[in-house]
Amino acid sequence: MIAGGLIGFEREWRGRSAGFRTHILVSLAACLLMQASLRQTEWFMPGLLEDWVRTDPVRMAHGILTGIGFLCAGVIFRTGFSVHGLTTAASLWMSSAIGTLAGAGMVALAGLATITTLIVLAVLRLVSRAATARTVVYVTVSWRRNGPGPRQAVEALLRSRDSSLSPGKRDLCATSDQRRQSWRLSISDADLDRLADELAAVPEVVGFTLDPREG
Numbered sequence: 001m002i003a004g005g006l007i008g009f010e011r012e013w014r015g016r017s018a019g020f021r022t023h024i025l026v027s028l029a030a031c032l033l034m035q036a037s038l039r040q041t042e043w044f045m046p047g048l049l050e051d052w053v054r055t056d057p058v059r060m061a062h063g064i065l066t067g068i069g070f071l072c073a074g075v076i077f078r079t080g081f082s083v084h085g086l087t088t089a090a091s092l093w094m095s096s097a098i099g100t101l102a103g104a105g106m107v108a109l110a111g112l113a114t115i116t117t118l119i120v121l122a123v124l125r126l127v128s129r130a131a132t133a134r135t136v137v138y139v140t141v142s143w144r145r146n147g148p149g150p151r152q153a154v155e156a157l158l159r160s161r162d163s164s165l166s167p168g169k170r171d172l173c174a175t176s177d178q179r180r181q182s183w184r185l186s187i188s189d190a191d192l193d194r195l196a197d198e199l200a201a202v203p204e205v206v207g208f209t210l211d212p213r214e215g
Contacts, residue, residue, distance in 0.1 A: 001028050003102070003114040004095045010121045016088045018075045026071070026092055027099035030064050034103025061100050068096040091121060135212045137187050138168070141199065142207040145177045150204035154183075157198050161187045178206060 001024050008023025037060035072089035094117050101110040141154050159165050168182035187195065192210060199208045 003027055003098045003110060006114060007091050007095050007098075007117055007121070010118060011088055011091055016075075017085065018071075018088050018092055023092065023095045026068065026095045027102070030068075030096040030099030031103035033060055033064055034100050036060075038104065057104060061104075064096055064100055065093070068093055087121070091117065135187060135189055135192075136184065137192065138182060138184055138209075138211040139199075140180055140182045140209040140211070141205055142178045142180045143204045144206060145179055149179070150202045151181065153202050154181075154199065154205070157195065157202075158183055158185050161185055161191060161195065 004023040004025070004027030005020060007027075008018075008020040011023065012019030034057060037057045072092050075088045075092065076085040094113070098110045098113050098117070101107075101113065139154075139158060141150070143150050155165065155167075162185035164186075166184040168184060169180075170182075171180040189212075192212070196208075196210055199205055
């Protein structure tokens with residue numbers, strides 16, 4: 001519970017979907033299941049143990065890690081170009097592994113895994129941010145359906161920041177007079193405000209969204 005709580009607190013602090021309580025429950029459930037597997041011979045009368053009870057804790061560990069996959073899938077979702085929740089899913093999987101180790105009696109290894117996980121989630125996040133000078137941004141621009149389209153002007157602005165610009169989804173709502181298109185580009189954080197001002201200055205643009213995403 002302490003190990004899952006520490007990992008879950010980091011996720012909760014980041015505002016992720018699976019946080020403090022979820023990680024505690026995952027670690028605790030994995031630990032209890034492993035304890036139940038290791039101690040299942042105590043469920044029966046001592047005189048019958050050698051005759052027909054055979055324990056295989058490895059099968060329980062396989063079952064735990066397979067089952068946690070369904071829970072991890074619930075925190076992964078896709079929006080536009082990007083996939084969110086992979087790190088949280090990995091932290092849930094790690095919490096189940098730590099609980100499994102604790103339930104199997106490998107407490108020192110479980111503690112070491114907890115410390116390592118916290119270093120990866122917290123400390124290496126700072127290192128990653130310091131090493132990344134550019135941010136992936138998803139740009140969605142809207143313009144009027146019947147007017148002159150600003151697509152070329154918008155793409156020229158975006159390509160001036162990122163020559164490997166990737167166009168994305170195009171929308172046209174039947175109940176609206178607007179068209180929308182999305183692009184993916186890599187841009188420096190300092191240039192985001194300038195890009196927003198330049199997009200707002202394009203006459204045909206009636207709305208836009210700049211959505212920075214974490215890698």
